[in-house]
Amino acid sequence: MSEALDLVASLPFWVAVLRIATPLILGTLGVLLCERAGVLNLGIEGIMVAGAFAGWVAVYQGAGLWTGVAVAAATGAAFGVLHAALTVSLGLSQHVSGLGITLLATSLSSYAYRVSFPKVDRPPTIKPFAPMADLGLPVLNAQTPLTLLALLLVPLMAWVLMRTPLGLAWRMVGENPAAAEGQGLNVVALRYGAIACGSALMGVAGAFLTLSAFNAFYFNMVNGRGWVCVALVVFASWRPGKALLGALLFAFFDALQLRLQQADGGLLGLSLPYQLYLMLPYLMAIVALVLVARRASYPQALMKPYRKGER
Amino acid sequence: MRLERRAQTSRRALLLAPVGAVLLTLALTSLLVAWAGAPIARAYLLLIEGGFGSRFAITETLTRATPLILTGLSAAVAFRARLYNIGAEGQLYAGALAAVAVGGLHGGEGLALSAWLLFPLMIAAAMLAGALLLLGPALLKSRFGVDEVVTTLLLNFIVLLAVSALLDGAMKDPGAMGWPQSVALKDELQLSRLLSRSRVHTGLLAALVLSVALWALLRFTTLGFEIRAVGSGPRAAAFAGMPVTAVGVKVALLSGALAGLAGAVEVAGRTGYVTLDMSPGYGMSGVVIAMLAMLNPLAVVAAAIFVAGMLVGADSMSRAVAVPTYIADVIVAIALICMLVATLLTQYRIRR
Numbered sequence: 001m002s003e004a005l006d007l008v009a010s011l012p013f014w015v016a017v018l019r020i021a022t023p024l025i026l027g028t029l030g031v032l033l034c035e036r037a038g039v040l041n042l043g044i045e046g047i048m049v050a051g052a053f054a055g056w057v058a059v060y061q062g063a064g065l066w067t068g069v070a071v072a073a074a075t076g077a078a079f080g081v082l083h084a085a086l087t088v089s090l091g092l093s094q095h096v097s098g099l100g101i102t103l104l105a106t107s108l109s110s111y112a113y114r115v116s117f118p119k120v121d122r123p124p125t126i127k128p129f130a131p132m133a134d135l136g137l138p139v140l141n142a143q144t145p146l147t148l149l150a151l152l153l154v155p156l157m158a159w160v161l162m163r164t165p166l167g168l169a170w171r172m173v174g175e176n177p178a179a180a181e182g183q184g185l186n187v188v189a190l191r192y193g194a195i196a197c198g199s200a201l202m203g204v205a206g207a208f209l210t211l212s213a214f215n216a217f218y219f220n221m222v223n224g225r226g227w228v229c230v231a232l233v234v235f236a237s238w239r240p241g242k243a244l245l246g247a248l249l250f251a252f253f254d255a256l257q258l259r260l261q262q263a264d265g266g267l268l269g270l271s272l273p274y275q276l277y278l279m280l281p282y283l284m285a286i287v288a289l290v291l292v293a294r295r296a297s298y299p300q301a302l303m304k305p306y307r308k309g310e311r
Numbered sequence: 312m313r314l315e316r317r318a319q320t321s322r323r324a325l326l327l328a329p330v331g332a333v334l335l336t337l338a339l340t341s342l343l344v345a346w347a348g349a350p351i352a353r354a355y356l357l358l359i360e361g362g363f364g365s366r367f368a369i370t371e372t373l374t375r376a377t378p379l380i381l382t383g384l385s386a387a388v389a390f391r392a393r394l395y396n397i398g399a400e401g402q403l404y405a406g407a408l409a410a411v412a413v414g415g416l417h418g419g420e421g422l423a424l425s426a427w428l429l430f431p432l433m434i435a436a437a438m439l440a441g442a443l444l445l446l447g448p449a450l451l452k453s454r455f456g457v458d459e460v461v462t463t464l465l466l467n468f469i470v471l472l473a474v475s476a477l478l479d480g481a482m483k484d485p486g487a488m489g490w491p492q493s494v495a496l497k498d499e500l501q502l503s504r505l506l507s508r509s510r511v512h513t514g515l516l517a518a519l520v521l522s523v524a525l526w527a528l529l530r531f532t533t534l535g536f537e538i539r540a541v542g543s544g545p546r547a548a549a550f551a552g553m554p555v556t557a558v559g560v561k562v563a564l565l566s567g568a569l570a571g572l573a574g575a576v577e578v579a580g581r582t583g584y585v586t587l588d589m590s591p592g593y594g595m596s597g598v599v600i601a602m603l604a605m606l607n608p609l610a611v612v613a614a615a616i617f618v619a620g621m622l623v624g625a626d627s628m629s630r631a632v633a634v635p636t637y638i639a640d641v642i643v644a645i646a647l648i649c650m651l652v653a654t655l656l657t658q659y660r661i662r663r
Contacts, residue, residue: 042460082648091314092651095395095460096602100647103595107640114635115347227464234458275476282465282472289462293455308313 042098076203382597400594441571
C-alpha cells in the first residue's frame with residue numbers, strides 16, 4: 001500500500017493525470033455548452049473519433065499541427081451542424097440523433113482511413129506536439145500546448161456563459177426558449193451556434209489523442225471517453241469549474257488503476273485480474289452520476305425540442 | 312421554415328417512408344463508393360448479390376439477422392416506453408456467459424441434467440442475466456433520475472471487461488491453446504440446423520415467433536397499452552393512474568431478457584462458446600434496426616434482414632472491388648438518419 005502512496009506522491013503520476021484529463025476537459029466543456037443551450041449531444045463519442053482522424057490526416061498530408069487542430073474543430077463543428085439540423089430544426093429525439101451522429105462519424109472515419117491507407121501493417125505516424133519544456137512550471141512543462149489550451153478554456157467558458165450577453169442568451173434558450181423568443185432572441189440560431197462550438201471542442205478533444213497523446217490513428221482509441229464526458233457534465237452540474245474538477249478526479253482514478261496494474265501484487269497484495277482495474281474509471285463515472293443525480297439541476301429545456309407556437 | 316403537424320398519417324406514407332429513406336441512403340453512399348474508386352453500379356450489384364443473390368448469401372444473411380432481430384426487438388420495446396436502453400451489447404454478452412455457465416462443459420462434465428431440463432434452464436439463465444443487467448439502470452432512472460443512456464453505455468464497457476477477465480480466468484477453455492475463449496456448450500444443447508448446407512439455425516424461428524408475440528403484446532394486452540401510454544407521455548400516464556415505475560421495470564426486464572436471449576442464441580446456434588468478438592456491435596445495430604422499423608416489432612424482422620444483408624454483402628463486395636467493408640456501417644448510419652427524417656415527414660409537413 002505504501003508503494004501506491006509513493007506513486008501518488010510522485011511527479012510523473014500527476015503528469016499522467018493531467019495528460020489523461022486533457023481530452024476529458026475539452027470534451028466535457030463541449031457537452032456542457034450544448035446542454036446549457038438545451039441540447040443533449042450523444043454524438044460526442046463519434047465526433048471525437050472524427051476529430052482524431054481528420055486532425056491526424058491533415059498533419060499526415062503535410063499541414064502544421066495547429067492546422068490539424070483547426071481541421072479537427074471544423075470537422076466537429078460540421079457534425080454539430082448536422083446534429084443541430086436534426087434536433088433543433090426538425091425537433092427529432094436528441095438521444096437517437098446523437099447516437100446516429102456517433103455511428104455516422106465513427107463509420108465514416110473508419111471508411112476514410114481504409115480508403116486512404118488500404119494496405120498498412122502498422123498505423124502510419126506523424127510527429128506530434130512536443131512538451132512545453134521551457135515553461136518552467138512543474139507538471140505543466142511535461143504537457144503539450146493542447147493541455148494548456150484545455151486549461152485556459154475552462155475560465156473562458158465560465159466567463160462567456162456567466163458574464164457575457166451571449167452566455168446569458170445561451171443559458172436562456174436552455175432554460176426557457178419561449179421566454180427567450182419573447183425577448184427577441186433567435187432560439188434556433190443560438191442553439192445551432194452552441195452545438196457547433198461545443199462539437200468543435202469535441203473534435204479538438206479527439207485530435208489531442210492523435211496529435212499529442214499518441215502519434216497515430218487507431219480505430220478504438222476513443223474507447224468510451226465521450227460517454228464519460230457526458231457523465232462528467234452531470235457530475236459537474238453544468239459548471240465549467242466543476243467540470244475541470246470532475247475530469248481531474250476521473251483522470252486521477254484512471255492513472256491510479258494504470259499504476260496499480262503495473263505495481264507488483266497490485267492493491268493490498270491481491271493479484272486481481274487487470275480488467276478489474278480497467279473497470280474502475282467506468283464504475284466511478286456511474287457512482288458519481290448516482291451521487292449527484294438527486295441534486296442535479298438540469299437545464300430546464302434540456303431534451304425538449306422547441307417549436308414556435310407549439311406547447 | 313416551420314413544421315406543421317399533419318392531421319393524419321396515410322398508410323401509403325408509412326410504407327413509402329422506409330423505401331424512400333433506403334433509396335436516399337444508397338444515393339448518398341454512392342459518393343463514397345466513387346471516392347474509393349470503384350464503379351458505383353457494379354459495386355452496388357455486388358453488394359446486393361453478396362447479401363441476397365444466392366442460396367449461400369441468403370442463408371448467411373438470415374444467420375446474421377437472427378441475433379439482430381432479437382436485439383432490435385429489445386430496443387423497440389424499450390424505446391416504446393421511452394426507456395433508452397443502449398446496453399444491449401453488454402446484455403447480450405451477459406446472456407452468452409450465463410448460457411455457457413449453465414450449459415457448458417466445465418472440466419469436461421457440465422451439469423448432470425438431461426438436455427430436456429438443461430436447455431430451458433440455459434435459456435432462462437441467459438434471459439435473467441440480460442434482464443438483471445438492465446434492471447440496475449432502470450431502477451437508477453426511476454429512483455434517482457439518472458439518465459439510463461449514459462449508465463447503459465458505460466455498463467457495456469464494464470461487462471466487456473468482465474467477459475475478458477472471465478475468459479482469462481474462471482470460464483477459460485483450457486483446451487483452446489491460449490486463445491481467450493470460454494468453455495464450449497454441451498453438444499446436445501446446440502440448436503439444430505434449419506436448412507442443410509447452411510448455418511441457419513432454429514434460433515431464427517424463435518426470433519420470428521418472438522417478434523409476432525411482442526407485436527401482439529404491445530397491441531392486445533394491458534401491459535402493451537400501458538407501455539404505449541407511458542411512451543407517449545409519462546406524466547399523462549401517471550395522471551391516468553398507471554403504475555409508471557412498475558411499467559418501466561417490466562419493460563426493462565423484457566428488453567434486457569431479449570438481448571440476453573440474443574447472446575444465448577448466438578452461442579447455442581452459431582459459435583458454441585463465448586469469445587470477445589462474438590458480437591460485432593449487434594447491440595448498437597439493434598437500436599438502428601428498431602428505429603428503421605419505426606419501433607414496430609413486425610417491421611424489426613425486415614429491418615434486421617436489411618442490415619444483415621448489407622453487412623454480409625459488404626464483406627463479399629470488398630473482396631471483389633476496392634471498397635472497404637466499413638461501407639456497410641456507413642450505409643446503416645446514414646439509413647438511420649434518413650429514416651428519422653422520413654418518419655418525421657409522415658407526421659409533419661414543412662411549410663415556408
